[in-house]
Amino acid sequence: xxxxxxxxxxxxxxxxxxxxxxxxxxxxxxxxxxxxxxxxxxxxxxxxxxxxxxxxxxxxxxxxxxxxxxxxxxxxxxxxxxxxxxxxxxxxxxxxxxxxxxxxxxxxxxxxxxxxxxxxxxxxxxxxxxxxxxxxxxxxxxxxxxxxxxxxxxxxxxxxxxxxxxxxxxxxxxxxxxxxxxxxxxxxxxxxxxxxxxxxxxxxxxxxxxxxxxxxxxxxxxxxxxxxxxxxxxxxxxxxxxxxxxxxxxxxxxxxxxxxxxxxx
Amino acid sequence: xxxxxxxxxxxxxxxxxxxxxxxxxxxxxxxxxxxxxxxxxxxxxxxxxxxxxxxxxxxxxxxxxxxxxxxxxxxxxxxxxxxxxxxxxxxxxxxxxxxxxxxxxxxxxxxxxxxxxxxxxxxxxxxxxxxxxxxxxxxxxxxxxxxxxxxxxxxxxxxxxxxxxxxxxxxxxxxxxxxxxxxxxxxxxxxxxxxxxxxxxxxxxx
Numbered sequence: 001x002x003x004x005x006x007x008x009x010x011x012x013x014x015x016x017x018x019x020x021x022x023x024x025x026x027x028x029x030x031x032x033x034x035x036x037x038x039x040x041x042x043x044x045x046x047x048x049x050x051x052x053x054x055x056x057x058x059x060x061x062x063x064x065x066x067x068x069x070x071x072x073x074x075x076x077x078x079x080x081x082x083x084x085x086x087x088x089x090x091x092x093x094x095x096x097x098x099x100x101x102x103x104x105x106x107x108x109x110x111x112x113x114x115x116x117x118x119x120x121x122x123x124x125x126x127x128x129x130x131x132x133x134x135x136x137x138x139x140x141x142x143x144x145x146x147x148x149x150x151x152x153x154x155x156x157x158x159x160x161x162x163x164x165x166x167x168x169x170x171x172x173x174x175x176x177x178x179x180x181x182x183x184x185x186x187x188x189x190x191x192x193x194x195x196x197x198x199x200x201x202x203x204x205x206x207x208x209x210x211x212x213x214x215x216x217x218x219x220x221x222x223x224x225x226x227x228x229x230x231x232x233x234x235x236x237x238x239x240x241x242x243x244x245x246x247x248x249x250x251x252x253x254x255x256x257x258x259x260x261x262x263x264x265x
Numbered sequence: 266x267x268x269x270x271x272x273x274x275x276x277x278x279x280x281x282x283x284x285x286x287x288x289x290x291x292x293x294x295x296x297x298x299x300x301x302x303x304x305x306x307x308x309x310x311x312x313x314x315x316x317x318x319x320x321x322x323x324x325x326x327x328x329x330x331x332x333x334x335x336x337x338x339x340x341x342x343x344x345x346x347x348x349x350x351x352x353x354x355x356x357x358x359x360x361x362x363x364x365x366x367x368x369x370x371x372x373x374x375x376x377x378x379x380x381x382x383x384x385x386x387x388x389x390x391x392x393x394x395x396x397x398x399x400x401x402x403x404x405x406x407x408x409x410x411x412x413x414x415x416x417x418x419x420x421x422x423x424x425x426x427x428x429x430x431x432x433x434x435x436x437x438x439x440x441x442x443x444x445x446x447x448x449x450x451x452x453x454x455x456x457x458x459x460x461x462x463x464x465x466x467x468x469x470x471x
Binding site for chain 2: 178
């Protein structure tokens with residue numbers, strides 16, 4: 001089974017749908033037109049660029065190139081996590097908390113999957129490493145940013161409760177435990193929903209892409225199951241790490257709530 | 266006045282306030298008043314180590330910097346002007362509540378099954394006092410503990426605190442905007458104004 005190539009006209013027709021939507025939202029004064037068009041433009045440019053980069057890297061499977069692109073992806077994800085916080089940490093922590101936790105979880109899970117499960121040779125083979133890391137980082141980024149935002153927002157809004165509990169002699173871990181638990185749930189809900197709905201409500205993007213690309217359906221299914229599990233683990237470990245670092249950062253050594261470690265809006 | 270288990274502030278400074286030097290003897294109640302924004306609440310927060318500060322606070326031989334903060338706060342307990350609650354039912358905030366204290370403040374055990382959302386501000390404040398006292402603190406920092414109470418309940422709270430701190434020999438620092446109340450409960454009274462603690466004489470303020 002071969003891939004049916006897409007022409008520029010095919011893509012233009014799809015773009016026309018976005019333009020119609022943009023015109024409709026402009027007419028309805030939804031204030032979405034600008035961001036919709038910018039996002040559509042960004043997706044076109046970014047995917048074309050990454051396509052060229054990947055073509056180059058696939059042709060020269062050397063680890064420094066893979067490491068470089070992985071670093072760029074990680075830094076971009078870290079920036080996105082930081083940008084999505086209503087009350088982000090001040091200074092380097094604002095960027096560092098999300099980036100460090102994504103680095104630990106996504107990279108560890110990707111390396112494990114490449115070397116032990118997929119068995120690519122060499123393990124950093126870019127055809128496997130880059131897409132796998134991309135999917136893990138993308139989902140971990142969502143989970144980490146949701147979880148972190150819930151934690152810092154919760155601490156900000158429930159300041160009087162947290163301080164009341166501190167005054168009664170509870171330590172910082174006990175005081176933040178409720179918000180931390182809720183933050184973990186908030187961060188995990190998207191991937192849990194994805195896993196629960198996969199195959200019933202939705203056909204996951206990667207599997208659909210593989211099938212459209214001509215891969216045998218059962219192989220595509222197996223890869224999708226693998227990816228779902230890896231994403232769930234990577235996201236979960238990433239959120240756990242981010243919440244552990246951020247929770248500690250919200251308190252000082254004397255178990256005082258330090259909201260001055262967060263930026264005000 | 267015995268000082269053995271007294272509360273002492275040694276050159277306490279915080280957020281541009283201070284230095285404060287004060288000793289509240291064991292079993293003594295010191296009243297504190299002053300205009301809004303003078304730093305009364307901040308002073309109590311610094312003593313309970315809830316805000317960063319310089320200098321030292323000690324309770325008898327125990328120095329604040331020498332013990333873990335949660336332990337210090339269980340011993341030197343602060344009752345904030347507004348109580349906060351984090352579980353649905355009142356009882357979920359208590360481990361074992363003293364029946365005599367409950368009835369002294371006009372409650373019985375049934376209140377433990379009541380949702381916090383159904384309590385009035387005054388009821389919450391009285392229960393917050395009991396919740397704090399459950400730790401059997403060795404010093405009390407009270408920030409307008411009766412501000413939201415009617416006259417009868419104000420007297421109930423005053424009586425309970427008086428009995429506790431006199432029987433247990435506990436120092437009390439009591440912030441209030443009500444001069445008559447401070448005359449009733451305090452052995453000495455201070456005014457916090459312009460960053461200074463000034464001892465007030467008996468003629469001070471109605």
